[in-house]
């Protein structure tokens with residue numbers, strides 16, 4: 001809590017005399033010290049005080065601070081699967097090791113310009129010392145993480161069906177590297193204590209919390225003694241975790257690795273589990289796993305909330321043939337927090353989507369580019385495909401803006 005620009009004691013006394021209803025010499029935009037914490041309001045997460053109100057609040061005749069409205073805004077971007085098949089790491093091979101950064105070059109600005117950006121790290125990065133490997137049990141080099149950091153990602157989801165492909169060691173190596181890079185990871189952990197520590201980021205006065213779950217691990221059992229290695233989808237666990245995260249943050253973002261591969265529409269069970277997260281208090285649900293795009297939707301909760309859900313973001317980078325498998329996208333949202341009269345309202349606004357294309361020539365020359373920039377040799381009739389993708393993604397959300405910026 002910043003205090004250095006607060007009113008002087010003298011001003012306080014003056015205000016007390018003039019405004020008998022004001023309980024104390026408090027900062028604008030903060031809750032009354034004597035009032036009990038509201039369920040919607042996080043416990044004072046270092047809320048910055050908007051500058052424009054710092055003078056007026058203490059002037060006689062100005063509205064009581066609680067009546068004033070303070071609006072905070074932060075943007076969030078998310079992408080789908082970063083699935084490093086062998087042709088991709090071979091393509092990234094250099095004399096010094098691996099360099100995946102150029103592959104993200106054409107879309108980097110969209111990731112960088114978001115206040116917070118998330119990716120699904122589908123294949124673990126256990127490093128060359130474990131031996132790199134392809135489907136069905138993936139392992140990639142650490143440099144994949146370096147490229148995600150360089151592209152501007154802040155949070156990496158590790159809960160998916162490939163988390164345990166190469167065992168505990170690959171998970172630990174992956175986590176160690178993300179820790180070294182200073183990137184937040186969710187959904188796979190090195191201990192119970194690690195799992196119990198909610199991942200949060202505060203941007204522009206809004207506190208975000210991140211949780212992740214996967215439907216399973218391709219039949220590889222999660223070690224009984226180490227359930228923290230990967231978070232599995234379980235309605236009760238999600239309810240409990242989201243409610244707890246909600247009490248500590250303004251906005252809970254839940255990543256769900258779920259659905260049927262190569263199916264264009266969400267299943268009933270995807271819809272059910274997204275609703276569980278929404279009803280528990282998640283403001284945003286980000287889905288991935290089907291390797292193709294599935295539409296976005298608002299879920300109206302029984303408590304009057306409105307949760308943004310995108311059921312599948314498709315492949316962001318992967319070596320899969322087929323037009324649908326080579327199209328992914330960047331979803332972008334504005335999160336608006338309005339504080340007034342001791343209550344806080346969170347709204348998700350301006351949802352937009354930039355479809356992306358995985359460029360490659362004979363399983364080489366990989367790069368992720370906006371679909372609108374795709375070359376004709378890569379995708380003939382690209383305009384028709386773009387229209388089709390737009391209709392598909394907007395199916396339940398006509399206001400979803402496509403391909404802007």
Ligand SMILES: [Zn+2]
Nearest residue numbers: 122160161289
């Ligand atoms: Zn998957």
